[in-house]
Amino acid sequence: MKRNSRLSLALHTLRHMAGNPDRVQTSADIADHAGTNPVVVRRVLGRLREAGLLTSEKGHAGGWKLARAPESITLADVYLALDESLIATAPQEQPPACSIEHALHRRVSGVMKEIEESLIERLRETTISEVRGE
Amino acid sequence: MKRNSRLSLALHTLRHMAGNPDRVQTSADIADHAGTNPVVVRRVLGRLREAGLLTSEKGHAGGWKLARAPESITLADVYLALDESLIATAPQEQPPACSIEHALHRRVSGVMKEIEESLIERLRETTISEVRGE
DNA sequence: ACTCTCGCAACTAACGTTGTTACAAGACGA
DNA sequence: TCGTCTTGTAACAACGTTAGTTGCGAGAGT
Known part of the structure; x- marks a missing residue:
């Protein structure tokens, strides 16, 4: 599938939990519910647990639960917990060998980093509680 | 390699051409010069030709040349010519089945589209002539 | 004990990207 | 006209990333 699907799964799940904390x-x-596999769910939600958004318990009454008030969890928190880094500029492993290549890479990386910042900024404006189907 | 490399190759090549139009x-x-393969070069530059940034000629004195003044070609032109769409939100082929999923997708897609716009805006500020190694 | 759950490792399958080979088609010069 | 240089394109291999799957171990609870 797409790069997108981890984020989708995470948000979808959190949003449901926000309605029934x-x-x-x-x-x-x-x-x-999400049409996928329990192992995949654990993989994705595990990231969210590491980031302090969820808790998990083993055993009979075990499972997943929100670790914080849903009003305090923004879309940016989720995005960052998954560290997807949608705006990827490959870290130019080779020494440049061509100053033009180097300058271009710096310029493009700079813009990309800026854009990713503003993406996060934008995602931070919305909490998972605030998104609702009409 | 990475999603990035087509764009890098295109920009690198155009920048060199800008210095010797x-x-x-x-x-x-x-x-x-770029450490890759002629077929790959044709694949990438072919996109730029379709977008009207380059021309190509077959035969003895054939090859690639800029189709426009380098000062009129912005980084955004190149980015758009390749239609990489770095900011990918999968187009949700399945009918939603869950209104929350639908609402989330709309929200996230909206933000992504906005961000891609501002990326393009930002790339439009620089022409390929303006990037130079120091 | 038994059962339910997560945690984790290993493997497969699908997909996208790059690299490579091969060949056809057009342009130019001898 | 013939040979040679170039692009254009198709087909395939190699690689990395992601999702899906299976299997097994470790806790928690009854």
């Missing part, structure tokens, strides 16, 4: 959901439930 | 260069020369 105390309910514990298993990976299997989530996978079922 | 009347010289005709073969794909082999360009590939050699």
